Amino acid sequence: MSSVGPKQAIFESLAEIAQAIGHANRLELLEHIAQGARSVEDLTALSGMSFANTSRHLQILRRARIVESERQGKRVLYSLASSAEVVALIKALGQVGERNLAEIGRVMNDYFHARDSLEPVSRADLAERVAQGTAIVLDVRPEDEFAAGHVPGARNIPLAELEKRLSELPKGVEVVAYCRGPYCVLAYEAVAALRAKGISARRLEDGFPEWRAAGLAVESRV
Structure with missing residues (x-):
C-alpha cells in the first residue's frame, strides 16, 4: 500500500499542473488558446515555434488536463479545459509575479x-x-x-x-x-x-x- 497520504497525493498532482504551466512558451500557447479553439498548425504560426515543439508543449498541457483536444477532420483543435479556472490560474500567477519579481515590475513600468x-x-x-x-x-x-x-x-x-x-x-x-x-x-x-x-x-x-x-x-x- 502506498505510504503517500491524501494531502501529499494532492500536492503531487498540483505540482504536476505547476510544472505543466512552468514554461514561457506554454504560457503563450495558453494565451492563444484562451481566445478560442486552435489547431496545432495555427498555434505553430502564432508562436513562431516549430511544429514539433508546439505539439510537444501541447501534449504536456493536455496530460495535465489544462487543455483538451478534439479532432475535426484532419485537424486536431485544442481548447482550454475548465476555461474559467485556467484563466483565473494564469491571472493569479501574473498577480503574484507582479508583486514579487522586480523584473516584471521593470517591464511593466x-x-x-x-x-x-x-x-x-x-x-x-x-x-x-x-x-x-x-x-x-x-x-x-x-x-x-x-x-x-x-x-x-x-x-x-x-x-x-x-x-x-x-x-x-x-x-x-x-x-x-x-x-x-x-x-x-x-x-x-x-x-x-x-x-x-x-x-x-x-x-x-x-x-x-x-x-x-x-x-x-x-x-x-x-
Whole structure:
C-alpha cells in the first residue's frame, strides 16, 4: 500500500499542473488558446515555434488536463479545459509575479505603463457603459479571434489596420480597447495610437478571456 497520504497525493498532482504551466512558451500557447479553439498548425504560426515543439508543449498541457483536444477532420483543435479556472490560474500567477519579481515590475513600468499610465476600465464599468451606449468598444485582435468570441457590440479593427480605419470610429465618444489579456501589447499600442490622433481612449483592465471567464455576455460569429 502506498505510504503517500491524501494531502501529499494532492500536492503531487498540483505540482504536476505547476510544472505543466512552468514554461514561457506554454504560457503563450495558453494565451492563444484562451481566445478560442486552435489547431496545432495555427498555434505553430502564432508562436513562431516549430511544429514539433508546439505539439510537444501541447501534449504536456493536455496530460495535465489544462487543455483538451478534439479532432475535426484532419485537424486536431485544442481548447482550454475548465476555461474559467485556467484563466483565473494564469491571472493569479501574473498577480503574484507582479508583486514579487522586480523584473516584471521593470517591464511593466518601461513598456506598459510608459504607453498608458491611466487607470484602466473595469469589466463591470465597461459592461454598464455597453448597456448605456456611452462607449465604443474596440477589439484590436485579429479577425479570426474576434469571430470566435468578443464583447457584445465591440467593433473589430486589428491593430495593424487601425490608422487607416480611424474614420470608422464615431467622434466624441470614448473608445475602450481590449485584446488577448493583461500582458497583450495590442490594446496598449492601440490606446497610444488613438490618443496621438486626439481620440479619447482607455483600455479594458485585462482581455477577452477574463471577460468571458467572469460570466459576462459574449457574442460570436460562426
